[in-house]
Amino acid sequence: MEGSTVSTSSDCESDATKWLAPAKLNLFLHIVGRRDDGYHLLQTAIQFIDVCDELSFTVNDEGEIRCMGADGSIRQQHDLTVRAARLLQEECSVRKGVDIHLKKVIPTGAGFGGGSSDAATVLLALNRLWECGLDTCALETLGAQLGADVPVFVRGEASWVEGVGERLQAMEFHETWYVAVFPRVHLDTREMFAHPELVRDCIPIPAKDLVLQQTQNVFEPIARQHAQIEHAWQWLSRYSRVRLTGSGSSLYAPCKSQLQAEAIVADCPQGLDAFAAKSMNRSPVYSLCGYNRV
Numbered sequence: 001m002e003g004s005t006v007s008t009s010s011d012c013e014s015d016a017t018k019w020l021a022p023a024k025l026n027l028f029l030h031i032v033g034r035r036d037d038g039y040h041l042l043q044t045a046i047q048f049i050d051v052c053d054e055l056s057f058t059v060n061d062e063g064e065i066r067c068m069g070a071d072g073s074i075r076q077q078h079d080l081t082v083r084a085a086r087l088l089q090e091e092c093s094v095r096k097g098v099d100i101h102l103k104k105v106i107p108t109g110a111g112f113g114g115g116s117s118d119a120a121t122v123l124l125a126l127n128r129l130w131e132c133g134l135d136t137c138a139l140e141t142l143g144a145q146l147g148a149d150v151p152v153f154v155r156g157e158a159s160w161v162e163g164v165g166e167r168l169q170a171m172e173f174h175e176t177w178y179v180a181v182f183p184r185v186h187l188d189t190r191e192m193f194a195h196p197e198l199v200r201d202c203i204p205i206p207a208k209d210l211v212l213q214q215t216q217n218v219f220e221p222i223a224r225q226h227a228q229i230e231h232a233w234q235w236l237s238r239y240s241r242v243r244l245t246g247s248g249s250s251l252y253a254p255c256k257s258q259l260q261a262e263a264i265v266a267d268c269p270q271g272l273d274a275f276a277a278k279s280m281n282r283s284p285v286y287s288l289c290g291y292n293r294v
Helices: 009-014 080-091 114-129 136-144 150-155 189-194 227-236 258-266
Strands: 018-034 040-060 065-069 097-103 159-163 167-170 177-182 251-255 273-280
Touching: 018 114, 018 150, 018 177, 018 273, 040 114, 040 177, 065 080, 080 097, 080 114, 080 136, 097 114, 114 136, 114 150, 136 150, 150 159, 150 167, 177 227, 177 258, 227 251, 251 258, 258 273
Parallel strands: 065 097
Antiparallel strands: 018 040, 040 097, 040 159, 040 273, 159 167, 177 251, 177 273
């Protein structure tokens, strides 16, 4: 993914059927325990970046739900976009269906939350297009059934996140430029959470006491055991402090300016995909496409 193009507000104004699904960064990620059912209890801070998948929707009267990629291929039925649409359809007893057209920009399986973001945008868009009338809390609850990252994308605010992803507190973080790197390695989330070396007993931090420089991402030592990720880490750390997003495999580092970020991207070694991105405290689903929270 080189020099990713991000949609602008004018794009959304000229095409009312276009909805954006932003990528995210985990500014840190701690595991503070486990529930009796085995689910890990997390503390993390999530901020969006201006790299977005694009979705458009065509409502049909047949009740069919289909998702097509940019090349016209039908995506798998277990795809989160399809699951999100079906979940909302069942919850609200909707008889109509939808054809979802998805243009992927966010690398998949990379820790940027692209699939979860797509699912959240489907819930938000279809809630309006199908006239379901659900409020944000109801949509967040539905989103939690699809994945731990979906609720924060539904809410559309940079957030402090706890529990298994369902406890959110809006926060304002510094909006800055980053270089993000996808090492072309896909890490299996379940395998990462099951890894015997994973630290699961971090001391909980009150949100009001958060100092990002004193935090970590507990998946970093495990991810860096992969040669390609370590190669990316060593290259990017020449320029700035490096951190893993999610359970990997992608890395990011803050920059002083867009110019610096683009200069680092231009120096990216072969075998890595690097791009410059600006962080955001508000999702473009709302600010660019005029979605009013209900």
